[in-house]
Amino acid sequence: KNQVEQSPQSLIILEGKNCTLQCNYTVSPFSNLRWYKQDTGRGPVSLTIMTFSENTKSNGRYTATLDADTKQSSLHITASQLSDSASYICVVSPPSSGGGADGLTFGKGTHLIIQP
Amino acid sequence: DAGITQSPRHKVTETGTPVTLRCHQTENHRYMYWYRQDPGHGLRLIHYSYGVKDTDKGEVSDGYSVSRSKTEDFLLTLESATSSQTSVYFCAISVEGGGTDTQYFGPGTRLTVL
Numbered sequence: 001k002n003q004v005e006q007s008p009q010s011l012i013i014l015e016g017k018n019c020t021l022q023c024n025y026t027v028s029p030f031s032n033l034r035w036y037k038q039d040t041g042r043g044p045v046s047l048t049i050m051t052f053s054e055n056t057k058s059n060g061r062y063t064a065t066l067d068a069d070t071k072q073s074s075l076h077i078t079a080s081q082l083s084d085s086a087s088y089i090c091v092v093s094p095p096s097s098g099g100g101a102d103g104l105t106f107g108k109g110t111h112l113i114i115q116p
Numbered sequence: 117d118a119g120i121t122q123s124p125r126h127k128v129t130e131t132g133t134p135v136t137l138r139c140h141q142t143e144n145h146r147y148m149y150w151y152r153q154d155p156g157h158g159l160r161l162i163h164y165s166y167g168v169k170d171t172d173k174g175e176v177s178d179g180y181s182v183s184r185s186k187t188e189d190f191l192l193t194l195e196s197a198t199s200s201q202t203s204v205y206f207c208a209i210s211v212e213g214g215g216t217d218t219q220y221f222g223p224g225t226r227l228t229v230l
Contacts, residue, residue: 004158034218043120043206043221044159089158104219106158 002027004092004107012113017080021110023073023090035064035075036089038109044089047075077112085114119143120222122207128228135194137225139207141187147210148190149174149219150182152203159206165190197229 004025013019025033032051036044048057048064050073056065061078077084090107119142129135139148149164151174161174163182171182179201181193194201207222 041224043208043224044219045221046218049218104161106160108156108158 002092002094002103002105004090004105006088006090006107006110008110009108010111010113012115013080015080015082015114015116019077019080019112021075021077021088021090021112023075023107025071025073025090025092025105025107027092027094027105028071029095030068031093031095033064033066033073034091034093035062035073036091038087038089040086047088080114082114082116085112087111120207120209120220122205122222122225124225125223126226128230129197130230131198132196135197135227135229137192137205137207137227139190139192139222141190141209143209144187145209145211146187147217148184149208149210150180150190150192151206151208151221152176152201153206153224154203162192162205194227197227199229201227202229203227 007022032049034049035047037047038044047059047062050057050066052068063076066073087109089109092105094103121140123138147166150162151159152162153159160176162176162180163171163174165171165184168184168187183191205225208219210217210219
């Protein structure tokens with residue numbers, strides 16, 4: 001069964017510090033890997049999308065990396081801000097999904113708290 | 117938010133009653149989805165639609181039905197709600213571009229079944 005495991009489950013860091021969230025997956029082959037940010041009480045919002053051939057993708061202070069050989073991805077947040085407090089969800093898509101997206105596998109997310 | 121709205125945003129109902137949740141989009145995207153999100157689980161796909169009157173089951177479809185009579189509306193129905201269907205429900209659409217598709221999610225509906 002395709003799985004996506006995220007670590008840590010939760011993380012507390014001080015404002016201004018950097019942090020890295022991890023995602024390990026067993027989906028193979030896969031088409032792309034996505035990171036979403038979900039604020040409390042809201043729907044997830046896409047941060048990055050990487051195809052299997054990409055190693056890194058940035059979106060402002062967010063940088064995602066992908067190692068397709070080890071089936072690992074990380075999301076690095078630089079100079080954290082209070083607004084970064086949210087859940088971060090890793091999602092892996094197999095090749096057959098295309099526009100249907102019916103085969104997406106979602107991780108359970110990492111709950112990040114930024115303290116002032 | 118890609119023009120996605122969900123209604124109601126909150127609902128409390130009793131076991132055995134029917135419930136319908138509505139998802140509305142303003143941009144005529146072909147694909148629409150219903151997910152549920154529960155503590156300890158990732159988002160799980162209930163049903164999805166790839167066009168008017170074209171729908172298919174997802175991972176956790178038991179106890180749910182859907183309908184799509186117009187491009188802009190995707191309805192999720194719980195024929196007889198159970199306490200296990202207490203959850204937060206998210207609607208999503210897919211927007212294709214650059215060789216990949218991006219999913220945009222609605223604000224969610226919090227459903228409590230007593």
